[in-house]
Amino acid sequence: MTARHALLDQLVEASTGARVVRQWPLADGCVGRVVGLELSDGERLVAKTADGPAGGLKLEGFMLGYLKRHSRLPVPRVLHADDHLLLMEMLHGGGRLDGESQRQAAEIVAHLHGVTGPAYGFERDTVIGGLPQPNPWSDDWVGFFADHRLRHMAEAARREGQLPGHLADRVDKLAATLGRWIDAPAAPALIHGDLWTGNVLVDQGRISGFVDPAIYYADPEIELAFSTLFGTFGQPFFERYQEIRPLSPGFFEARRDLYNLYPLLVHVRLFGGGYVNSVARLLERFGA
Structure with missing residues (x-):
């Protein structure tokens, strides 16, 4: 031993x-x-x-x-x-996210997003992928997302040499125009914060648990967006989720990609490489 x-x-x-x-x-x-x-x-x-x-x-x-x-x-x-x-x-896992388990996940996540808080942010800072995630309380979701998600993560990536300065400047430019695409949500919703396949446990076709959270109160669409970035959830999930909590028009067309700029910046800091190109393409799409 x-x-x-x-x-x-x-x-x-x-x-x-x-x-x-x-x-x-x-x-x-x-x-x-x-x-x-x-x-x-x-x-x-x-x-x-x-x-x-x-x-x-x-x-x-x-x-x-x-x-x-x-x-x-x-x-x-x-x-x-x-x-x-x-x-x-220990929760049992190892199963695959099929259509039925995705529908069950949608019901669970929709209920989570029904838990509301006093403002956007959280009572303490949290982490995502081991990286600090600041959560000062704010009544302004768009400002919170701009300052404490996009600008925070882009500037940290710039300081660490993972993101070229001109791309960090373009993130700042995009952050200043988010109001063109994102409106204030109905209420601050509790989110898991790191919803991808590796953090969703499936056992015998049923959801057995969720692990490795990065919680705060947010627009729940930021969670839904990330669940599509690496193909965690697809059509069965979103059909069932929208039966419970309908999405406003424009999510799949624009807001999903805007919100996914944040996890892409997280991945730039963690892994660098091709994620820098993904950030550049997204910035180009939105004219930044």
């Missing part, structure tokens, strides 16, 4: 009162290492560990707990969360 395994076993036993009898690697995430655990009482858990003091795991535990308390979104129950260890129940 390695020293790392022994330390994890000690932390888990202190948190649950049960011994770890088996552990196996699951993945390496943006924040830390992820392993599956089987305990002496038969329970199976997921443990995320991190060596640094950044506090991303504690924040992730907070966000999962917030969703559990304030919505019906199926998320893992958190047993322990601190800067170095996040311990949560």
Whole structure:
């Protein structure tokens, strides 16, 4: 047994009162290492560990707990969360998002978007893909999206050398004209914030859970837009979603791509490469 395994076993036993009898690697995430655990009482858990003091795991535990308390979104129950260890129940997954599970997901997400807040933003800053996501409260959605999503992420990418300066300037130019396409939503809606295939768990054709949130109160269309960027959800999802929460005209024609500029900028910071070209093409489309 390695020293790392022994330390994890000690932390888990202190948190649950049960011994770890088996552990196996699951993945390496943006924040830390992820392993599956089987305990002496038969329970199976997921443990995320991190060596640094950044506090991303504690924040992730907070966000999962917030969703559990304030919505019906199926998320893992958190047993322990601190800067170095996040311990949560193991939800079964590995299935494919077919038409029926997409329709079920639409019902779940539509209900989540029915949870409203006092303003846009959140009570604390969050993260997306491990990157800081500022959430100051604002009554102005368009201004919030311009300043604390597009400009924030573009300037960070410029500072890090991931986004050329002239493209960051064009993001700023587009941010100043968002009102041409985006109106104030009906109300600030609670969103998961990072809704892509890897964060949606399917088991035996049914949605079993959602993981790795990046929550705040927003125009729910920003969530729907991201769900199309990498093909997470398609026609079955949107047909069912609109039966519950109809979309205003213009979403698929314009607003979807505008909102997807934000996750594209996130991916520029995380991965660079072709995502810079995607940002440039989108800016060109909207005349920036």
